[in-house]
Amino acid sequence: MQVTVQNNQSLFDIAIQYTGTAETAFEIARANDCSITSNLSGVSITIPSHHPNRNERVVKIIASEKLSPASYPDGVGANTPTIINSPYTNQSLSTQ
Numbered sequence: 001m002q003v004t005v006q007n008n009q010s011l012f013d014i015a016i017q018y019t020g021t022a023e024t025a026f027e028i029a030r031a032n033d034c035s036i037t038s039n040l041s042g043v044s045i046t047i048p049s050h051h052p053n054r055n056e057r058v059v060k061i062i063a064s065e066k067l068s069p070a071s072y073p074d075g076v077g078a079n080t081p082t083i084i085n086s087p088y089t090n091q092s093l094s095t096q
Contacts, residue, residue: 008070020055
């Protein structure tokens with residue numbers, strides 16, 4: 001599957017969005033010959049089709065809510081996770 005990385009998305013965000021687990025970020029990085037810390041905003045990448053650890057429940061929730069995790073720092077606050085393409089776009093999620 002080909003997807004375009006949105007602004008402020010990391011490979012961990014992409015992995016969670018399309019496979020339901022951050023563990024697959026490393027597999028996605030290998031498939032696209034890049035580092036897990038690469039800034040790929042606007043770049044089309046391949047999501048490998050086989051995911052032994054796929055969490056279908058997480059994938060369905062993210063898809064049904066039309067969420068796009070985006071955790072790269074964007075001036076909101078140092079490493080403050082945000083969600084794009086959702087009713088909560090202007091809000092940051094706190095881990096506290």
